[in-house]
Amino acid sequence: MTDDPRLTPLAASLPPSVPFVGPEELERRRGAPFRARLGANESTFGPSPRAVEAMARAASEGWKYGDSTSHDLRAAIARHHGVDAAHVLVGEGIDGLLGLLVRLVVTHETPVVTSAGAYPTFNYHVAGFGGALHTVPFRNDHEDPEALAAKTRETGARLVYISNPDNPMGSWHDAATIAALAEALPEGALLILDEAYADFAPPEAIPPMTPEDPRVIRMRTFSKAHGLAGLRVGYAIGPAPLIAAFDRVRNHFGMTRPGQAGALAALEDRDWLASVVAQVAAARARISDIAAGSGLSALPSATNFVAVDCGGDGTLSRAVLDELATRGVFVRMPGVAPLDRCIRISCGRPEDLDVLEEVFPASLAAARNR
Amino acid sequence: MTDDPRLTPLAASLPPSVPFVGPEELERRRGAPFRARLGANESTFGPSPRAVEAMARAASEGWKYGDSTSHDLRAAIARHHGVDAAHVLVGEGIDGLLGLLVRLVVTHETPVVTSAGAYPTFNYHVAGFGGALHTVPFRNDHEDPEALAAKTRETGARLVYISNPDNPMGSWHDAATIAALAEALPEGALLILDEAYADFAPPEAIPPMTPEDPRVIRMRTFSKAHGLAGLRVGYAIGPAPLIAAFDRVRNHFGMTRPGQAGALAALEDRDWLASVVAQVAAARARISDIAAGSGLSALPSATNFVAVDCGGDGTLSRAVLDELATRGVFVRMPGVAPLDRCIRISCGRPEDLDVLEEVFPASLAAARNR
CATH class of the missing domain: 3.40.640.10 (Type I PLP-dependent aspartate aminotransferase-like (Major domain))
Structure with a gap:
């Protein structure tokens, strides 16, 4: 209804786009739940x-x-x-x-x-x-x-x-x-x-x-x-x-x-917060290790996610992201170059990162072979 | 900061008023919780x-x-x-x-x-x-x-x-x-x-x-x-x-x-809904009875509240509302004449309406004597 005359000129001019497609919507499109939800910088450690x-x-x-x-x-x-x-x-x-x-x-x-x-x-x-x-x-x-x-x-x-x-x-x-x-x-x-x-x-x-x-x-x-x-x-x-x-x-x-x-x-609950912050720090180190295991480098991070440099351009990163999703891991990536040489992986629990570690090498290889 | 030059002209022109003062804020002002919360057309029967x-x-x-x-x-x-x-x-x-x-x-x-x-x-x-x-x-x-x-x-x-x-x-x-x-x-x-x-x-x-x-x-x-x-x-x-x-x-x-x-x-949960609707109908009848007990009439209602005609103008209704609040009962009233001859009482549980019944006659009398 871009042509609905009742909308304000501004509203009529806005694109129908959305800032992010949510993980549940992605799961519905792929027909299966993700094994690891590491794309929205949520805290898989849960609330206090x-x-x-x-x-x-x-x-x-x-x-x-x-x-x-x-x-x-x-x-x-x-x-x-x-x-x-x-x-x-x-x-x-x-x-x-x-x-x-x-x-x-x-x-x-x-x-x-x-x-x-x-x-x-x-x-x-x-x-x-x-x-x-x-x-x-x-x-x-x-x-x-x-x-x-x-x-x-x-x-x-x-x-x-x-x-x-x-x-x-x-x-x-x-x-x-x-x-x-x-x-x-x-x-x-x-x-x-x-x-x-x-x-x-x-x-x-x-x-x-x-x-x-x-x-x-x-x-x-x-x-x-x-x-x-x-x-x-x-x-x-x-x-x-x-x-x-x-x-x-x-x-x-x-x-x-x-x-x-x-x-x-x-x-x-300051104790819970401190515990989450410590677990996030450990997860950052492990994500960096997982990246290094595939010959990639992770950027230093002061957050609950890590940008991993996939060593190519945005097309390669997009392919890695897609291959990870195919294997059940939800991550996201920056939207513009040169940031988009990276994918952005949220800090998850050990069991989440086990899944990441399991599928990362094959996802990267498949992305490179596209 | 009506004079903050960063605000849009529209934002700068808006009044600082709020549509409703919430019951918690009213409780803080009076220094005590309400005994019966019957002003916001909430369902005191609770969720399913x-x-x-x-x-x-x-x-x-x-x-x-x-x-x-x-x-x-x-x-x-x-x-x-x-x-x-x-x-x-x-x-x-x-x-x-x-x-x-x-x-x-x-x-x-x-x-x-x-x-x-x-x-x-x-x-x-x-x-x-x-x-x-x-x-x-x-x-x-x-x-x-x-x-x-x-x-x-x-x-x-x-x-x-x-x-x-x-x-x-x-x-x-x-x-x-x-x-x-x-x-x-x-x-x-x-x-x-x-x-x-x-x-x-x-x-x-x-x-x-x-x-x-x-x-x-x-x-x-x-x-x-x-x-x-x-x-x-x-x-x-x-x-x-x-x-x-x-x-x-x-x-x-x-x-x-x-x-x-x-x-x-x-x-x-259709059963819960039906039960709430039945209890609301009973509460409407009881609020009408409580009003009648003080010589007032209640308007017919197809909602979970009842407008009770206090028999005067908005000043009287406001006084009744204030006297009810003083006695621990939170209700609201319409904002314009002639609707504001009424107060609006939400349909509560029997124990809520017990409180209303207890304090209503004295509240009305005090309001009339102001």
């Missing part, structure tokens, strides 16, 4: 048992709408980071928060800057509100803060996106580099610092919290280290007036009760 | 035990993102209504679906028609996307289809909203009247038929499913009869091209896994 228990309890109270202010969770997050709750907004995952932020800032042809190959869902939101997306290339498999700042000055961008640690390459910058990026931005620009993978990063990669800084909004999620991707809980930390502005457009009763309860319990 | 079990199971799989197409739930809904799945979209509650639909259709000053006193969250979305809202009054405590159609022709509205059965009065029209409204709309208008309360309505109020009709999109929810308000699951049934258009703007991974699993189990 305390979070599972809290969610099960919340299920029987599911007849109640969730607390519209996520008061208890928001307060706990604020305490955890040592900031006032006025600087914290809980929302339906970083995806949901990015959509709201773009809606607040972006209208017809508003310039926005990101890196070519960075998070597609952010780009989807920018397109969805009519913004003009400008990209700069990665540099040595890192997002390039200097180029992002220069492009922002050049285009007069209102929003600048960076993820640190980075998705899809797993690379990272130190806190001083991120702080310098904020300093280098012209007035009127807002830096989105996506820290979805912060829990896996070395401490020196994470800037101290300065939530009153009007130039930066940071985003965190319970989808990665906390293992709650299917509960849709993320949060933003930023200047109080900007945080308050979300109240003008958000779905006030949009949070689920199990999500609120699960995230609160997960936040409090 | 099978849904609770399904949600608890889904919690431990919460590390996985939800299926981006809600395939199984969507297929089950399609089977349930005897329509093709291409006519069905699952989303984050009717609130979320209304927001997306408004985004698809409404831009600067797009005319939209609804009834004065109808669903505030719909109006919030229309304002949030810059639409021009036109209202017609209720007529004898019913939404007025003829006036809605006339106002649509007069304003050239793209969207027309009606709820059947109606919120906040609980009244309803028969299917033929709703069908006649669709017929009476000019080309280029889309009727939103909000059937959140359909499960409680007499069968003759519900039009047959004609999902290919390009003039109508219907919305249903698991928040009311199915007792899953805190899981955020609703769905739309409409023409396939319009349903497909949502894919351009929705959060593809926005559904929670417990929500998907809980809704699927709830849909299949």
Whole structure:
């Protein structure tokens, strides 16, 4: 219905595409479940048992709408980071928060800057509100803060996106580099610092919290280290007036009760988090070993995934990805060159990586013989 | 930050208000929990035990993102209504679906028609996307289809909203009247038929499913009869091209896994649904009796709430509502005259209505003595 005259001109102009095809949809297409689900940077280690228990309890109270202010969770997050709750907004995952932020800032042809190959869902939101997306290339498999700042000055961008640690390459910058990026931005620009993978990063990669800084909004999620991707809980930390502005457009009763309860319990279970982070570190090393066993190299990673350089171009990587899928392993890959010489493998449990180890050499060989 | 120059002109112009203050927030303000939660038309009877079990199971799989197409739930809904799945979209509650639909259709000053006193969250979305809202009054405590159609022709509205059965009065029209409204709309208008309360309505109020009709999109929810308000699951049934258009703007991974699993189990538990509907009918009668015991009359209702005429104006109703809250009973009331001569009481369990019965006479007396 691109020709439905009732759609706005913007809506009519949008492509019917989707940012990602989900693993269940891929499973339906291939007619069998995956043996190892290592494509969406989910935490196969699962959520904290305390979070599972809290969610099960919340299920029987599911007849109640969730607390519209996520008061208890928001307060706990604020305490955890040592900031006032006025600087914290809980929302339906970083995806949901990015959509709201773009809606607040972006209208017809508003310039926005990101890196070519960075998070597609952010780009989807920018397109969805009519913004003009400008990209700069990665540099040595890192997002390039200097180029992002220069492009922002050049285009007069209102929003600048960076993820640190980075998705899809797993690379990272130190806190001083991120702080310098904020300093280098012209007035009127807002830096989105996506820290979805912060829990896996070395401490020196994470800037101290300065939530009153009007130039930066940071985003965190319970989808990665906390293992709650299917509960849709993320949060933003930023200047109080900007945080308050979300109240003008958000779905006030949009949070689920199990999500609120699960995230609160997960936040409090520091032992589980530490255990997951340790298991992820071990999995990173093993994925690197599996790659080396086939003569490939893995990039250093500060996340719960590893970019493995397949040694060719995007066509080869795509073939490796397809051959892995044929053998029951779901992984993904970056969308642009030269990042797409890599495939991106999420850190799974030993049993998940056993499957990867089993099928990787044959998948690579088959891809090379195509 | 209304003066934040980074906000779009539209975002900067929006009021900081919220459609509803949630009961938890009201409890925090009063410093004590409510004894009876009868204000948000939640189902205090709870979700099906099978849904609770399904949600608890889904919690431990919460590390996985939800299926981006809600395939199984969507297929089950399609089977349930005897329509093709291409006519069905699952989303984050009717609130979320209304927001997306408004985004698809409404831009600067797009005319939209609804009834004065109808669903505030719909109006919030229309304002949030810059639409021009036109209202017609209720007529004898019913939404007025003829006036809605006339106002649509007069304003050239793209969207027309009606709820059947109606919120906040609980009244309803028969299917033929709703069908006649669709017929009476000019080309280029889309009727939103909000059937959140359909499960409680007499069968003759519900039009047959004609999902290919390009003039109508219907919305249903698991928040009311199915007792899953805190899981955020609703769905739309409409023409396939319009349903497909949502894919351009929705959060593809926005559904929670417990929500998907809980809704699927709830849909299949017809016995639980029938039991809830029967208990709601009994509760309606009892609320009517409680009102009569204080010399007040209750309006007929085809929903899980009852509008009780307090016999005065909005000031009296507001006082009754406040006095009830002081005594631990949470209820709500319509926002405009003359509907606001009533308070709106949700159908609770016998123990909830025991509390209502206990405090109602004193609350009314105190309100009259203010």
